[in-house]
Amino acid sequence: GHAALGSGVNVGEACLVEFMLTLALCSVVLHTATTAAQANNSYYGLAIGFTVLSGAISVGPISGGAFNPAVGLMSALYGGEAAENCWVYFAGPFLGAAVAGILFRICAADEYPGEVAPAHATVGPAVMEI
Numbered sequence: 029g030h031a032a033l034g035s036g037v038n039v040g041e042a043c044l045v046e047f048m049l050t051l052a053l054c055s056v057v058l059h060t061a062t063t064a065a066q067a068n069n070s071y072y073g074l075a076i077g078f079t080v081l082s083g084a085i086s087v088g089p090i091s092g093g094a095f096n097p098a099v100g101l102m103s104a105l106y107g108g109e110a111a112e113n114c115w116v117y118f119a120g121p122f123l124g125a126a127v128a129g130i131l132f133r134i135c136a137a138d139e140y141p142g143e144v145a146p147a148h149a150t151v152g153p154a155v156m157e158i
Contacts, residue, residue, distance in 0.1 A: 030102040031092030031117060032110050039116050042091035046120025047127075049083040050095050054128035063139055097121050 033042050056079045060072035084093045094100035100117020103110040133140070 030106050030110060031094040031100050032103065033091060033113055033116070034089045037090050039113055042113070042116045043120040045087045045090050046094065046100075046116060047124040049079075049087050049093070050121040050124030051128045052124075053079050053083065053095055054125045055131065058128060058132040059136065063136055091116065091120075095121060 033039070053076070056075050057072075060066055060069065060075045066072060080095070083095055087093050087095075092100075092103075094103075094117045097118045100114060100121070103117060104114045105111075
């Protein structure tokens with residue numbers, strides 16, 4: 029199969045849920061698998077896997093649950109309406125990943141020694157509380 033929009037779902041809704049789940053998935057990967065504080069954590073795979081599982085269950089019926097442009101590209105190969113909506117699987121995940129990267133840079137400023145701007149010291153803890 030391929031990722032396809034659910035019945036009665038418009039492209040805006042699908043793009044939004046792809047954005048949200050990609051943001052969540054990228055945030056989980058960045059915070060559990062790449063930080064120095066989690067260096068000896070062998071359970072990050074569970075966190076990542078459960079994030080994908082929750083996304084597939086909650087968002088799968090809405091957008092098809094691609095969360096990855098490579099997976100969403102399969103829609104273009106099937107043609108028709110699936111190919112017309114293929115952009116959803118690029119826009120949502122790319123924007124979600126970019127926002128996750130920006131939030132990681134702000135929230136995990138200690139991962140970048142010597143590069144912390146004064147604003148990070150104030151904004152990072154506030155974002156973490158949200």
